[in-house]
Amino acid sequence: MPLIKNRYGKGRVRVMRIHREGDRHEVSQLDVKAMIEGDFARAYTNADNSTSVSTDTIKNVVNIVARQNTGLCTEEFCQVLAKKYLDTYPQIASVAITAHETKWSRLSFGGKPHPHSFVLDSNGKPTVDVSQIRGGAAVMSSGIDGFTFMKSTQSGWENYVKDAYTTIPPTGDRMCATSMVASWKWSGKPASYPATNKKILDTLLEVFATTYSMSVQDSLYRMGEAALAAAPEISEISMACPNMHFILMNLSAFGLDNNNDVFLPTDEPHGQIECTVGRG
Incomplete structure (x- = not known):
């Protein structure tokens, strides 16, 4: 045949x-x-x-x-x-x-494009949760699900526990990307919910993009602190950030170097970093 x-x-x-x-x-x-x-x-x-x-x-x-x-x-x-x-x-x-x-879109702060920080196009789904019992006040939180952002440098992972099971090498310069789920609990009514939501999200992104990250944990805590300072109407903010890994490809077998130029994108398995930051 x-x-x-x-x-x-x-x-x-x-x-x-x-x-x-x-x-x-x-x-x-x-x-x-x-x-x-x-x-x-x-x-x-x-x-x-x-x-x-x-x-x-x-x-x-x-x-x-x-x-x-x-x-x-x-x-x-x-x-x-x-x-x-x-x-x-x-x-x-x-x-x-x-x-x-x-597609990744470049972030801008103060009207100035950032050199190495980006957000995913068509990004994130805004969320609202409300709970109320009869005779009681409503408890409400707003947030965003699947909001994806990245920076191509200014992130590291060093000085962690190393033992017989550790294989990941330390680095002071790596890509950092995540698809964040975040929510913030309202303790007061803002002049505008949409405007305050935008201010919170803008604040989170600016801290992430413009400061060096010792770890995702380090960035998340400082992002939470800044969001609380920017929006006095919220009492706490929770963030869950799965790592989107970009693994540096070893091209030495082909006589090529790779100075943080070409990566393998992968999200399985991923690190899952979560925290809640509140007012004292």
Whole structure:
């Protein structure tokens, strides 16, 4: 029976590129699918892999091209990637590249764009919780669910417990990203709930973006302190922040360095950091 058609490749190749122009960073997070067609029929019909390129190699080429081209837009990156496969493997007749981009928008404070802090586009769902018993006063909290933000530098993780089970190395410069669930409890009525909610969220982001983070725990506490200072109408604020990990890719096998330029985005498993900050 004839083999009518075949192709193969690698899907869900996730990569985060950081392009630096002085202190200003540009970020590009992609989910890439690379599919190839060509002289591969014998792997199907004759159990002969002699012309086949491993799917792991296909993935490695994505990462190599990412490291060599941190500043290209997605369209240009995909064109360079397709050409790389064709130039490298003569048995490939055609390449199909599909890339989905996770869009990050640059934060601004005081009208000035921040060089390395971002929020996810189409971000977060505002929440309200109200409880009241008959004859009693209503207890209400507002908040936001799934609000995602990131900075590409100015975060570290050092001086923690190290024992026989510890494998993570210390670092004074890492990416820091989270999808936060936060709520704040009202103790008084503000002049405007929407305006005060915005002020709280803006305050949280500004502390996160503009100060060095010794840990997510360190940032969360200081963010909570600042929110309480900015909004006297709330009595406490609770935040739950799962880490969105960006793992530095080791490209030394390909003769390439990686000075915090190319990362593997992953959120499983993730660190889960939570705290509540209230008035004394």
